[in-house]
Amino acid sequence: YPPPGFLNHVIHTHIHDLSSDGQTHWPLSQGVITLHDFIVLLKQSDYGGTYNLELRPERWNHVKDVKTGIFESISILANII
Secondary structure: OOOHHHHOOOOOOOEOEOOOOOOOOEOHHHOOOOHHHHHHHHHHOOOOOOOOEOOOHHHOOOOOOHHHHHHHHHHHHHHHO
């Protein structure tokens, strides 16, 4: 986990999950990233910026419906925040 000194200087986020082989910008429904823990750490550091959901559907549209992946990701992020 990032140290408090780093967390105190975060000004924006780029939130996405990883595929099973480590490819970035997958929907949050993969569950690879411990997103809940990171959001809690940001909140504890009084983060007041935007939580940017950054997805690349062309990387995962062969395994998940794009609309479903996007809406699941929004729901997951909203429920954590």
